[in-house]
Amino acid sequence: MPRPHPRVAGSSVCIPWRVGAAAGSARRRRCCSSCARSSSCRPLARDAGGEVTVCSAAQHDRIVAVLSALPLAFASALALAGAETVDGNLAALSGPGFADSTRLALTAPDLGSAMLVANAPNVRAALERARAILDELDRAIAAGDGAALNAILERAAQARRRLS
Incomplete structure (x- = not known):
């Protein structure tokens, strides 16, 4: 690979x-x-x-796990979840947000799997961190806790603004 x-x-x-x-x-x-x-x-x-x-090489690998491998994993998971949930034409029902969010799922499978496996410990740590955040969202949704959801979404918005 x-x-x-x-x-x-x-x-x-x-x-x-x-x-x-x-x-x-x-x-x-x-x-x-x-x-x-x-x-x-x-x-x-x-x-x-x-x-x-x-x-350092170690810093690079941690960064690449979050900035390259994690988006690939999320795009792939989202594309599969959408395809498994929507009975029929996914393209007709989805909007630009779904298309933009799943673009990386089009990555060549051999390149994607090489990227995920070559940096497996860091990719797994990144997935674990993302899973913890998803669990936090899930708990807030299950509890109907709008304040907790707002806080999580605001933290995410602040993180995203730092990209600009």
Whole structure:
């Protein structure tokens, strides 16, 4: 199976794949690297509209588990839940939010499974954390606790605003 991210001498290197106006976003993609030659990577990343942030391989793997593998897992789970719930034409009944949220389920299965398995301990920890948050939501919904739901959703909105 192919590795989702290249390794250089045991260090992680993230290649910026979504940068600048070419990707329809003014936000710059950050590239994580603990490559000893990161000074040679910086000009390449800048030329591509990104920036290099140095981190350890362990930090990289934890970050990638949350920012790449977890969205793939959630998109896949949501696509399957939708398909299993809707009897008939899922596309006719779903809106852009569902389509946007499930886009990553279109990832090539061999690449997706390689990404999930290659970083399994960190992916499993990310899934455990997400599961705890889903359980928190479930408990608040079951209790009809609007205040708790509002607090969770506000925390999520604040986290999302930090992306902008």
